[in-house]
């Protein structure tokens with residue numbers, strides 16, 4: 543006997559409630575993925591039966607979620623800045639907080655200027671691609687040290703047909719010439735190695751090379767910031783995403799390295815999250 547859409551969703555939701563705060567939504571997203579339909583489509587047809595094979599594939603995905611695997615890795619996809627990005631376990635899953643960094647960058651980038659921008663540690667390409675899509679005259683270069691991440695980001699940029707974004711493998715700013723950039727944006731690894739949050743939720747499945755940055759989570763900023771001074775043009779901007787307890791340390795570090803007017807911005811949850819400064 544086959545199940546209806548409504549029954550399959552109900553069973554999966556019950557199963558997912560043990561592990562997820564968004565059990566019903568998770569179930570809907572997974573079923574939509576299996577049926578290759580929008581959630582709206584099948585919510586309109588709750589009485590429609592699903593085949594046994596479909597149900598089996600769906601249950602496999604539900605079980606992976608029950609084991610804690612992030613939804614984004616199960617469906618290989620995450621929406622960011624209303625762009626559908628492919629994500630794999632080689633890349634961090636783009637977070638809504640990081641959209642704040644994009645928003646602040648766009649506020650500084652006039653639509654009719656041809657700025658050159660680098661996104662350091664681009665991962666899936668989220669920040670680079672979002673900025674490039676909003677500012678067609680700008681050139682955006684996404685850098686990542688991981689060859690696998692570069693492949694993912696490259697594919698994301700290509701699937702959107704964006705001509706003004708390039709993805710390259712590299713070690714932060716090593717390959718950039720002095721005073722060649724108008725803006726640097728980055729969401730680098732910033733989690734402290736012993737942070738207890740690493741044992742919870744999605745981060746357990748994400749690449750540690752994209753998360754961890756020494757005992758205080760500051761190691762990568764200490765490499766990036768002096769290099770940023772070298773690579774930025776006069777009055778060039780840096781925008782950094784950071785952890786909840788790093789804003790004061792970073793403001794000091796930026797000022798010590800020669801940046802001016804460094805200011806912190808809180809995210810929608812009221813946490814200090816982004817810093818903007820210029821040379």
Ligand code: GLN
Nearest residue numbers: 729730731732733752753
């Ligand atoms: N925002 C991620 C978290 O909450 C960390 C991302 C990073 O290290 N860049 O764990």
